[in-house]
Amino acid sequence: MLKDMMPHVELFQPTDVDNALALMGRFGSDGWALAGGHDSLAWFKDRGKRPSALIDLAGISELLGIRETSDGIEIGAMTTLTEIELHPMIREKFALLADAARHVASPQIRNSGTLGGNVCQDTRCWYYRLGVGCYRAGGNTCYADTPEAMNREHCLFGADRCVAVTPSDTAPALVALDATMVIRNGQGEREVKAEDFFMRPGIDITRMTVLNPADLLTTIRIPNTWAGAHFYFEKVADRNTWDFALVSVAAAMKVSGDRIQDARIACGGVECVPKRLTGVEKLLKGALLNDETADAAGAAATRGAKPLNYNHFKIPLMENLVKRAVRSA
């Protein structure tokens, strides 16, 4: 719906990371790093978030591109999802990520939406997006977790006051590939495993990632550990374009003969963070590749799920996606 223009905001277009960090330090929580803008601009148009300064990252060449390193690849945070989807090296070694990127939103969004923005994006809980003062917005109630609430999109696991889910399609793939996020701020650089990058509501309910307001995600590194493994990505959404995952699965498996040597699997759309299925991984390690193993994996995947009023359907959905992932090996 066309309301009107965005409220006034100052726009900065630094051309290197140091200047961007200086601006982020200067504006603190009033500043906003702008990547592709597909999450950001909607917030501003709806007056849901009102930063006073946008720090546009598009002019920073250090944040662009895909490079081979001695032990894997590194991807600049501002690399577009289309580039990732089409890049020959990613398709050859880490097709899981290319596949996940291809399932995001729509072609036009992927043409300017970035990998960094995709993993940093805020949750799509539609109560929160309407601008209600729920827990995540600093209030003291959750509108999605009431007997009448429309919560078919919400979580099965890890609820802690907030029952929202991670919206990102690339995040589960990065967790399955054991990626590392490189974060910089005015004080220096640190690395965080993809698995630990996403924030659980029990720890900080107002953030989706470990990033502080002055932090910039600069690079995503993927080690060669899973290069060329057998991959499976599947996303189920109401429509194939635009819609966020109800449940998605990203699996990396090493298979030799009729046995699964090793596996790393994560699901999207079922928890506030990409849910790594360590129980399933243990069960699969060394298991025979057959239907029994697939069934056991599916059952193990959903153990402990706590559905809300309208999202019971996610349990068989998740179970089946995990089964299919194993069967595909």
Add this chain to the structure above:
Amino acid sequence: MTDVRPAGVDLPGAAVHPRPHADDPFDAALLMLEGRRNVSRREFIKGVIASGVAVSGATYFGAACTGLAPAPLGGGVERLISLNVNGQVRRVDVLPGETLAMTLRYKLGLTGTKLGCDRGECGACTVLIDDVAQYSCSTLTHRVRGQEITTVEGLETPSGELHPVQQAFIDELGPQCGFCTPGQVMSAVALLKANPDPTREEARAAMAGNLCRCGAYDHYLNGIMRAAREA
């Protein structure tokens, strides 16, 4: 949520007061700048432009303009920029948070680009930026300085001949109500630039970011296949 409108500034064209007055955002900027030592005239003008309080007499924004709040000074983008649209360089005054769809439609008069949702969910606003299909409702205009923007108005030849995609859409009865058509045309043009001979499935995937409420998808696909054949 309350929409805080800045006091003192209404619409573009608001008068500049003869004497600085601290209550007026424009004058507050002036006074702040005058308070600093060694502020050159050029810096002053730059500061005013960057602060977003300078008034522009030539916008078509009308009621859409809530954007003129006093802003922190210093270092932001300059508002007066050149845009390369349909092969012409055009000077235009662009607010820092302005989207390309707004600039095209309400400042450059290029209303062929439609706004359906203004949220990246329909594709009506699709334009080409350096030959790549993008949603202009979700792109800041300041981002595309120095890039080539093509809208549906820029497709026909100088002698008025339609682009093959436009012609094929007519021949295949593509549009029904026609509201989504400019966006469909631009996505199809982008596809054929990157892949002149697509399969129907490839075309379907490339057009997936354009919604058609009339459901004329197959007609558009027929049009694309025809344009590819005839090109």
